[in-house]
Amino acid sequence: MYRTKNFIITFAATTLLVAFFTGCASKDVTIIGEKRVDIIDHRTFKEGNFIKAVIDLENNDYDNVEGFVYRIEWFDKDGILKEATAWKPIVIHKNQKIQIVEMSNLPDVTTYKIVVSVPEKL
Amino acid sequence: MTKTTLILSITTAALFVSGCSTSGGAGMVGYDSNVKYGDAKAVETVTADFGSTDLQSTAEALTQSLLESRYISKATQPPKVRLRTVNNLTYEHIDTKAITDKIRIKLLKSGQVRFLADKANLDEVYDEQQLTASTAVKENSKNIEEANYIVTGNVRSIKKANDSVKDVYYNVSLELVNPQTGEIVWADEKEIRKVTSKSSVGW
Numbered sequence: 519m520y521r522t523k524n525f526i527i528t529f530a531a532t533t534l535l536v537a538f539f540t541g542c543a544s545k546d547v548t549i550i551g552e553k554r555v556d557i558i559d560h561r562t563f564k565e566g567n568f569i570k571a572v573i574d575l576e577n578n579d580y581d582n583v584e585g586f587v588y589r590i591e592w593f594d595k596d597g598i599l600k601e602a603t604a605w606k607p608i609v610i611h612k613n614q615k616i617q618i619v620e621m622s623n624l625p626d627v628t629t630y631k632i633v634v635s636v637p638e639k640l
Numbered sequence: 641m642t643k644t645t646l647i648l649s650i651t652t653a654a655l656f657v658s659g660c661s662t663s664g665g666a667g668m669v670g671y672d673s674n675v676k677y678g679d680a681k682a683v684e685t686v687t688a689d690f691g692s693t694d695l696q697s698t699a700e701a702l703t704q705s706l707l708e709s710r711y712i713s714k715a716t717q718p719p720k721v722r723l724r725t726v727n728n729l730t731y732e733h734i735d736t737k738a739i740t741d742k743i744r745i746k747l748l749k750s751g752q753v754r755f756l757a758d759k760a761n762l763d764e765v766y767d768e769q770q771l772t773a774s775t776a777v778k779e780n781s782k783n784i785e786e787a788n789y790i791v792t793g794n795v796r797s798i799k800k801a802n803d804s805v806k807d808v809y810y811n812v813s814l815e816l817v818n819p820q821t822g823e824i825v826w827a828d829e830k831e832i833r834k835v836t837s838k839s840s841v842g843w
Contacts, residue, residue: 566713567752587683604681604696621704623750 550635555584555610560632567625573618573632577610584610586636590620592627600624605635688808688834690734690797698812698830699742703750706743709826711789711816712752721747722787723758726814730797739812740791756787789816789825806836 547557558574569592577584587605594600601624610616622630665671684691706712712719723744726736737760747753757765762784793814800807809831816826 565708568707568750589681602681603700604693605679605683606697607683607685607693621707623703623707623746625751 546629546631548631548633550633551586552636552638554579554582554636555586555634557632557634558615562630565621568622569627569630570619570621571630571632573620574615575610575618575634576615577612579612582612584636586610586634588618588632588634590622591631591633592622592624593629593631594626595628597629600627685834688806688836689732690730690795690810694810694832695738695742698739698832699746701830702812702814702828703743703746705828706747706814706816706826707750707752709816711825715752718752718754719788720754720756720785721789721791721816722756724790724792725759726791726793726795726812728795730795730810731799732797734795736793736795739795740793743791743814756785787819790819791816804838808834808836810834 546560549555549557554577556576556578558576560571560573562569562571564570571590573588585607587607589603589605591602592600601622603620608616608618680692681696683693685693723740726740728734728736744755748755765784791814793812796811796813798809810833811829811831813827813829815824817824
């Protein structure tokens with residue numbers, strides 16, 4: 519009886535852990551190129567009829583200024599790409615954090631994906 | 641006779657082969673040429689002049705800001721807006737209508753705003769009315785709808801350079817004005833800095 523209980527607890531904990539980590543693997547974020555920029559957090563909220571995405575980024579490097587580009591892809595409830603922003607250049611100074619706020623212009627958008635492209639160092 | 645036939649055959653064959661030798665597969669012509677299609681939304685840094693990336697990022701930023709303004713987001717009905725001139729106060733040629741046209745497309749897609757014909761296409765509207773409307777309607781055809789708001793703005797730049805660095809700062813500002821009262825109900829700006837360094841490659 520004790521062993522069965524232990525097994526159930528272990529199984530439940532493992533399942534929760536796996537679910538948690540697959541959730542954190544974040545299908546909403548794609549980093550192309552070198553991963554020198556960290557996406558610390560990203561979340562959305564409704565602003566009227568539209569979705570607003572807030573993304574926190576960090577340059578952990580103590581020596582370098584990072585120049586990279588990003589775009590946001592907006593999807594509807596069926597997973598159809600409704601709109602993508604233009605690639606936007608952005609700079610994070612060494613050991614700094616920045617916040618990007620983007621809002622979809624289309625009312626039927628429900629989800630989003632952040633694509634960050636970091637160029638190779640020359 | 642045989643020689644002439646031979647020459648004609650060779651010429652025809654050559655023409656035929658050269659005609660058929662367009663490179664590429666089905667649906668492609670000149671695939672191995674120097675012309676390539678690129679990402680229309682890619683960041684472009686060919687020169688420090690106002691470019692496609694600046695146009696796109698300006699339009700996106702100002703559209704977002706405009707949609708957030710309470711005069712648009714809290715309006716009970718989508719307000720009627722007319723685009724007016726955005727002045728180019730820089731020393732380079734910038735098609736400012738490209739900025740407002742792009743903003744208009746985005747705002748129309750949002751369904752939050754209605755647009756009235758602007759000065760550029762108002763003549764076309766009059767022509768169409770004259771062409772299609774009955775005489776009775778023609779008399780009233782000049783009664784174009786009043787806009788709730790008009791959009792105006794300015795594009796400015798500051799350029800500085802020395803032997804090694806060229807710095808360009810652009811400022812695009814737009815205003816939403818109530819034409820009945822003259823009140824500016826919304827204004828925002830997009831700032832862009834572009835630095836060209838002779839020693840660096842890329843941005």
